[in-house]
Amino acid sequence: MYDLLGSRGTIDMGIRREATVEEVLLSHRRRKRHRRTILNDIEKELDVLRDKQNAAGRDLDLWRGPAGYKAKFSNRNTWLMTREIGVTCTWGTSVWFPQATPKFAFMVWLATRNRLATMDRVASWSPGIDTTCCLCKNALETRNHLFFECSVSAHIWKQLTQGILQSSFASNWDAISSLITCASMGKQKRFCLRYVFQTTIYSLWRERNRRRHGEAPAPKEVLLKQIDKAVRNKLSLMQSKRVKGLEGVLQYWFGTRL
Structure with a gap:
């Protein structure tokens, strides 16, 4: 980015010259609106990369069942796993x-x-x-x-x-x-x-x-x-x-x- 925009570009973006892409994505810097189109394009690309990273590392709610963990909750499977199964009453x-x-x-x-x-x-x-x-x-x-x-x-x-x-x-x-x-x-x-x-x-x-x-x-x-x-x-x-x-x-x- 320094080679493309020079020292002024890193200042406008609010990014250190030595920062890596990972550091930029993990930082809590506020997204800016720039007058230069190329800077806005870089902001959009960073947003896309940030969304992909969040999606890959996002926690998911999984429910344990007899066949393993699933995203869908089942009342029946939860009941069967939490109750103590006794002998069937024949009378x-x-x-x-x-x-x-x-x-x-x-x-x-x-x-x-x-x-x-x-x-x-x-x-x-x-x-x-x-x-x-x-x-x-x-x-x-x-x-x-x-x-x-x-x-x-x-x-x-x-x-x-x-x-x-x-x-x-x-x-x-x-x-x-x-x-x-x-x-x-x-x-x-x-x-x-x-x-x-x-x-x-x-x-x-x-x-x-x-x-x-x-x-x-x-x-x-x-x-x-x-x-x-x-x-x-x-x-x-x-x-x-x-x-x-x-x-x-x-x-x-x-x-x-x-």
């Missing part, structure tokens, strides 16, 4: 399903996770207490015994579900859990089985607590009628609302009664 839909009664579903959720205060669990933090099942008076009270290995609860369960399950009837907790999660079962049959399962567990646990607190025990036939009535009331309400796919569910329930 969730059999507990929390449409038209379920919340307090019944909550009780079944506790029972499924084995968090009910059955006497075998109570004995672990309070030794020396009576752990006998208060329904049948014959065995240690555990979740599996109470639902439905106990002679009282087994009788009620059989009367309620034998007509629904037919040859696949079971009174073992694990077998029942497998049945209510079966996706190939008809919609009416599946709903009735799940709902009577939840209603029975809630009613038996309530009766168990009443007896534990010294109240008079209700005969098993009375419990059976109460559960059956609760199920019929629910199905009648659903039929009046014309729930899709369950229009004839009340008639189906009556058809399964022994």
